[in-house]
Amino acid sequence: MSVQNAQNKLxxxxxxxxxxxxxxxxxxGTKTSNATESFQKxxxxxFNKSIKVDGVPGPETNRALDHARNQAGVKGTKNFNISEFRCKxxxxxxxxxxxxxxLLKLEELRYDLGGNAIVINSGYRSVAHNRxxxxxxxxxxxxGKAADIVVRGVSPSRVYSASDKFFNGVGRYNTFTHVDTRAWKARF
Structure with a gap:
């Protein structure tokens, strides 16, 4: 695995x-080593595992990165807890x-927007609540493929523009931005 591939997964x-x-x-370098070590810990x-904590993105860590990415929707990510997406x-x-x-794309968006916190206004909705x-x-x-978000310190129009790089579905509203991972491109 290349270092850049590991960095993107991080x-x-x-x-x-x-x-x-x-x-x-x-x-x-030091930054990659520190980020890798944080992830490993x-x-x-x-996951109640015991992979080596050495700051090196080697084969074992690569498998762990892939496993964590494949479980993001159940376990969350560093900045997003699954409970944030519960139906209101x-x-x-x-x-x-x-x-x-x-979740992975929300993390990429958060990074792209300077690390500002993303607030999930609406995540999953039951049929009844959606009505x-x-x-x-x-x-x-x-x-469970959409979120209505606000990024602290960032205007909804800027969030909308930045979201275009990461999400197939993006909607612009006055006070929030809708993002989703549908299979086709949609802008509204």
Missing amino acids: IQLGYGEELRPYGADGKF DYNRI GSGGLSKGGIDNNL VVGGASGSQHLY
Whole structure:
């Protein structure tokens, strides 16, 4: 695995702030080592594992990065707890959890916007709650593939523009931005 590949995975899981100011530059140095070590410690704690904590993104850590990415919709990421995506009406979650890509892309967006906190106004919605809030009948919220977000310190129009790089579905509203991981491109 290349160093840049590991750095990109670290950003997707929420460890991008530790890579600043260099980001995914493909160079192994102190920032990459520190971010990798932070991930390794968190991975062991969250998944009750005992991978080597050495700050090196080797084969074992690469497998752990992939495992954590594949479990993001159930376990969360460094900056997003799954409870943030619970239905505001029923308190439930979609069967199988939230879409992994939604969380990974939210982490990428957070990194892209300078690390500012992202507030989830609405994540998963039950059919009943979706009706109450006037959501579309085929809303991506029903499948755990959407979030209505506010980024602290960033205007909704800037969030909308930045979201275009990461999400297939992006909606602009006065006080928030809708993002989703639908299979086709939609802008509204």
